Amino acid sequence: xxxxxxxxxxxxxxxxxxxxxxxxxxxxxxxxxxxxxxxxxxxxxxxxxxxxxxxxxxxxxxxxxxxxxxxxxxxxxxxxxxxxxxxxxxxxxxxxxxxxxxxxxxxxxxxxxxxxxxxxxxxxxxxxxxxxxxxxxxxxxxxxxxxxxxxxxxxxxxxxxxxxxxxxxxxxxxxxxxxxxxxxxxxxxxxxxxxxxxxxxxxxxxxxxxxxxxxxxxxxxxxxxxxxxxxxxxxxxxxxxxxxxxxxxxxxxxxxxxxxxxxxxxxxxxxxxxxxxxxxxxxxxxxxx
Numbered sequence: 238x239x240x241x242x243x244x245x246x247x248x249x250x251x252x253x254x255x256x257x258x259x260x261x262x263x264x265x266x267x268x269x270x271x272x273x274x275x276x277x278x279x280x281x282x283x284x285x286x287x288x289x290x291x292x293x294x295x296x297x298x299x300x301x302x303x304x305x306x307x308x309x310x311x312x313x314x315x316x317x318x319x320x321x322x323x324x325x326x327x328x329x330x331x332x333x334x335x336x337x338x339x340x341x342x343x344x345x346x347x348x349x350x351x352x353x354x355x356x357x358x359x360x361x362x363x364x365x366x367x368x369x370x371x372x373x374x375x376x377x378x379x380x381x382x383x384x385x386x387x388x389x390x391x392x393x394x395x396x397x398x399x400x401x402x403x404x405x406x407x408x409x410x411x412x413x414x415x416x417x418x419x420x421x422x423x424x425x426x427x428x429x430x431x432x433x434x435x436x437x438x439x440x441x442x443x444x445x446x447x448x449x450x451x452x453x454x455x456x457x458x459x460x461x462x463x464x465x466x467x468x469x470x471x472x473x474x475x476x477x478x479x480x481x482x483x484x485x486x487x488x489x490x491x492x493x494x495x496x497x498x499x500x501x502x503x504x505x506x507x508x509x510x511x512x513x514x515x516x517x518x519x520x521x522x523x524x525x526x
Contacts, residue, residue: 245269314350323425357381433475
């Protein structure tokens with residue numbers, strides 16, 4: 238296979254104000270590129286986090302109108318990098334079906350600034366973590382309905398299986414992506430602080446081991462400021478952007494502060510892991526339960 242690829246995982250602590258978030262994101266993307274990353278990845282909801290549905294309706298834009306997407310596409314072109322925008326919260330536009338929920342959409346951007354692939358988050362985070370902490374993502378966001386496999390960076394040609402955050406708990410998605418040809422799985426996230434401490438790393442390692450893929454997971458971190466809605470309780474994210482190799486070893490951990498974490502991807506490591514444990518070819522049909 239071809240040579241190695243240096244990737245940069247951008248860790249953010251975005252607020253509910255897209256205008257304040259964008260300059261910070263662009264600066265870290267540029268730092269990653271200046272550090273030699275040919276592929277830069279940002280977390281889930283790169284544009285904003287932690288606002289009410291009413292404020293989302295006011296602040297969010299469609300894909301064609303979103304300033305964060307436009308700016309980051311221009312940066313990818315100017316820097317000559319591949320860029321995974323982990324996800325943006327966006328208006329759908331054209332809601333003739335009567336469903337006015339938003340989308341949580343990931344973008345793979347090529348060095349010419351073009352959008353190579355889009356993925357809408359499949360699994361909605363509808364959970365009750367404790368008596369005082371619950372989430373109903375499906376109330377605001379419409380789930381996607383298809384898995385997405387994309388051709389990735391040219392420096393070390395690899396196919397990319399695109400996922401987002403809560404998808405991580407559904408291993409069948411990752412197996413399907415790997416069996417369709419994915420060699421790198423992206424899991425941009427804004428993982429809850431409580432569940433992150435308990436499950437984040439072990440789930441990412443499991444997905445890598447099960448598939449023989451690299452797993453790249455840029456994350457949100459810290460306490461997210463609420464400028465637009467100061468009476469709203471701030472949300473806290475776990476951080477710890479992780480890169481896991483195809484054998485399940487953690488290659489890099491971004492810790493708990495915003496910044497860039499670098500990792501070297503070796504396509505031959507995928508071949509080695511899958512040749513040692515070729516479980517992707519060992520599926521058997523079974524009856525029951």
